[in-house]
Amino acid sequence: xxxxxxxxxxxxxxxxxxxxxxxxxxxxxxxxxxxxxxxxxxxxxxxxxxxxxxxxxxxxxxxxxxxxxxxxxxxxxxxxxxxxxxxxxxxxxxxxxxxxxxxxxxxxxxxxxx
Amino acid sequence: xxxxxxxxxxxxxxxxxxxxxxxxxxxxxxxxxxxxxxxxxxxxxxxxxxxxxxxxxxxxxxxxxxxxxxxxxxxxxxxxxxxxxxxxxxxxxxxxxxxxxxxxxxxxxxxxxxxxx
Numbered sequence: 001x002x003x004x005x006x007x008x009x010x011x012x013x014x015x016x017x018x019x020x021x022x023x024x025x026x027x028x029x030x031x032x033x034x035x036x037x038x039x040x041x042x043x044x045x046x047x048x049x050x051x052x053x054x055x056x057x058x059x060x061x062x063x064x065x066x067x068x069x070x071x072x073x074x075x076x077x078x079x080x081x082x083x084x085x086x087x088x089x090x091x092x093x094x095x096x097x098x099x100x101x102x103x104x105x106x107x108x109x110x111x112x113x114x
Numbered sequence: 115x116x117x118x119x120x121x122x123x124x125x126x127x128x129x130x131x132x133x134x135x136x137x138x139x140x141x142x143x144x145x146x147x148x149x150x151x152x153x154x155x156x157x158x159x160x161x162x163x164x165x166x167x168x169x170x171x172x173x174x175x176x177x178x179x180x181x182x183x184x185x186x187x188x189x190x191x192x193x194x195x196x197x198x199x200x201x202x203x204x205x206x207x208x209x210x211x212x213x214x215x216x217x218x219x220x221x222x223x224x225x226x227x228x229x230x231x
Contacts, residue, residue, distance in 0.1 A: 045222035095218040
C-alpha cells in the first residue's frame, strides 16, 4: 500500500523568509513520482513541483525546491523568499506507476504573514 | 495549456434528489479521468477512475450505485450523485492526465461544491 504523511497541520512564516514543509511516504515500487500541490482559498489544485523517483537531482521551480531523500522516503518542500500569495494548503502526493493513482497527504496549511 | 473544467461550480439540492456533475477536458483528450471528494479541511480522497467507453473503477468503500460515473467521450466524464443525502455534501474534484506518456501529471478541475439540504 502507498501512504503519504504530512506531520505539520499548520505552519506560518514571515514574508521574504524561508519555510520547509515535511513529507514522508511509503511505497513498494521503484517506479513512482512525487508532487507538491498548492490549494489556495479558491480550491483550485495547482502543481508546484514534480520529482521523478529515479532522478537523484532535486527538482527546483523558481522559489520552490525539494529535498528528496529516497532511502529515507522523505520529500520536503522549501519555499524561499515567501510571498503573501504562497498562503495556501500544500499537499504532498505520490503517484505509483503500477496503480497509476495519486495518493495525497493530509496537507499543511501555510500562512505567510506580512 | 491544458484545462479541465467542471460544471456546475456550486449546487444545492434537496435530500433524495440526484445531481450530475460534469468534467470536461477542454483542449486534450482523456481516456481516463479521476474523481475525488474533499471534505472541509481534509485531503483529497480518490473515489473512482473513469474510463472512456468502459465501466468506472471504484475505490474501496465507495458505493458505485450511489455515485454513477459515465465517460461517454474522450473529453467528458460525468458523476451523478443519486438520492443525495446531507452526508454527501462535499467538494468534488475531477482530474485528467496530461497525456498517455505522462499519466503521473494530472490537470485538475476547479471543483464542484455540493450542498444537500
